[in-house]
Amino acid sequence: MPVKDGQVQPDIVAKWAANAPLAMIDQYIPSLKKYRAIAIDVGTKDSLLTSNQELDRALKRFGVTHIYEEYDGDHTNRIADRLETSVLPFFSGNLLFSPGKTTRSPSQ
DSSP: EEEEEEOOOOHHHHHHTOHHHHHHHHHHHHHHHHHHHHEEETTTTTTTHHHHHHHHHHHHHOOOOOOOEEESSSSSHHHHIIIIIHHHHHHHHHOOOOOOOOOOOTOH
16 A cells, blocks of 8 residues: 555555556557457546546547446445446456356356
């Protein structure tokens, strides 16, 4: 975490900034355009709202097809609801598996 014992850790903050999606997006546009589906889901009271809005604008500017959705909530308070109503349906509609391949349960 960027704060330890109440003190900001500059080296950790620098690593977070260097690896932020907005800092790296330009170099990954060709790869992002190959994805079958990309979705961004963020609460209107989330501290990451502004950066997610900027990411949405950047993806649009570079012509990367994606879904962007804001919901009434913060970073954690609606996780169960969002998984059920947004995340799982998104995966269900977009994940593909090779024909003839079977999946194994974790107990197998």
